Amino acid sequence: MGRICTFFGHRDAEPATQRLKQLIRELIENQDVTTFWCGGYGAFDLAAAEAVHCLQKEYEHISLILVLAYPLRKPLPALYDSSLYPPFLEAVPKKLAIIKRNEWMAQNCDIAVCLVDHSHGGAYYGYRIARCNQKTIYNLGGLGTSNVKNK
Numbered sequence: 001m002g003r004i005c006t007f008f009g010h011r012d013a014e015p016a017t018q019r020l021k022q023l024i025r026e027l028i029e030n031q032d033v034t035t036f037w038c039g040g041y042g043a044f045d046l047a048a049a050e051a052v053h054c055l056q057k058e059y060e061h062i063s064l065i066l067v068l069a070y071p072l073r074k075p076l077p078a079l080y081d082s083s084l085y086p087p088f089l090e091a092v093p094k095k096l097a098i099i100k101r102n103e104w105m106a107q108n109c110d111i112a113v114c115l116v117d118h119s120h121g122g123a124y125y126g127y128r129i130a131r132c133n134q135k136t137i138y139n140l141g142g143l144g145t146s147n148v149k150n151k
């Protein structure tokens with residue numbers, strides 16, 4: 001069974017798309033990543049989802065899953081293979097749903113690819129939870145610590 005990679009990036013973060021795509025390719029080929037989770041908010045999430053979707057033409061065994069903070073009320077965007085709504089979120093106040101979803105993603109993934117360059121906001125929180133849970137982290141942003149691989 002393959003490993004799970006999730007993405008965390010600041011909403012307005014514009015990644016170097018080729019660098020992101022190359023990192024995802026390396027994770028598929030060298031880290032046995034077969035499942036990619038995306039939260040679906042902001043420029044980084046969109047760039048990550050598009051990169052995975054594009055690579056699915058070469059790597060048909062990988063899947064892209066939209067991890068929802070709220071129940072899906074409209075059709076799943078065509079970019080994604082499926083969606084996942086962690087059931088515990090039904091009991092979480094709406095105001096905290098994105099934070100708790102990100103926390104769950106960080107705790108349950110194997111690898112986190114981030115674009116985090118400042119120490120506040122939801123992307124930083126996901127990055128921090130992944131770091132506290134000793135996940136492998138690749139940060140495309142400027143914020144680095146001793147256990148983070150800055151790419």
